[in-house]
Amino acid sequence: xxxxxxxxxxxxxxxxxxxxxxxxxxxxxxxxxxxxxxxxxxxxxxxxxxxxxxxxxxxxxxxxxxxxxxxxxxxxxxxxxxxxxxxxxxxxxxxxxxxxxxxxxxxxxxxx
Amino acid sequence: xxxxxxxxxxxxxxxxxxxxxxxxxxxxxxxxxxxxxxxxxxxxxxxxxxxxxxxxxxxxxxxxxxxxxxxxxxxxxxxxxxxxxxxxxxxxxxxxxxxxxxxxxxxxxxx
Numbered sequence: 562x563x564x565x566x567x568x569x570x571x572x573x574x575x576x577x578x579x580x581x582x583x584x585x586x587x588x589x590x591x592x593x594x595x596x597x598x599x600x601x602x603x604x605x606x607x608x609x610x611x612x613x614x615x616x617x618x619x620x621x622x623x624x625x626x627x628x629x630x631x632x633x634x635x636x637x638x639x640x641x642x643x644x645x646x647x648x649x650x651x652x653x654x655x656x657x658x659x660x661x662x663x664x665x666x667x668x669x670x671x672x673x
Numbered sequence: 674x675x676x677x678x679x680x681x682x683x684x685x686x687x688x689x690x691x692x693x694x695x696x697x698x699x700x701x702x703x704x705x706x707x708x709x710x711x712x713x714x715x716x717x718x719x720x721x722x723x724x725x726x727x728x729x730x731x732x733x734x735x736x737x738x739x740x741x742x743x744x745x746x747x748x749x750x751x752x753x754x755x756x757x758x759x760x761x762x763x764x765x766x767x768x769x770x771x772x773x774x775x776x777x778x779x780x781x782x783x784x
Binding site: 563565603604606609617649651653660661662663664665666667669 | 708714761763765772
């Protein structure tokens, strides 16, 4: 158990809908990262937050947004969902100044 | 953008065999991390490397930070069935604090 929690574990929704994925980092970690992993693919970095502020952006679509709250939990919002958005979404966290990222168990999103 | 070349893409091995995989790039890295991902789960950090030439072990796993700082290697000795999964390397560029990820090496044990 990495100490990073993600909810929900599974999510099934229809095209055009909007969903919110939630992540709680390890205690004491200030950085949160979001990744997308499509079937049998590698990890695509989406976005990083550090202590509530956006720190870096990867290949994140405009339909996707994220935020980190004062209690350091983070949410990833996915809107106008398309079939191709079906994937595993991972959250990871790290302590300040470290590159070692610890991953949550993921949320499996299925868009039908 | 920056790329890491991870090879091989997949490996079929017999139980008990030693395994080697690597990540290479044309860029210089300050940090190398190796992760293992099992089906449907999040990647788990195996080994972290911080200095050129560093050799670090974690049980049957040994990883090395290449002398040129452009590559890293992971070896697994005497493989067992629970070693199956996808192994990812990730490197932190000298010029950027972000991690760059390899595409993964899928390890499959032959029955």
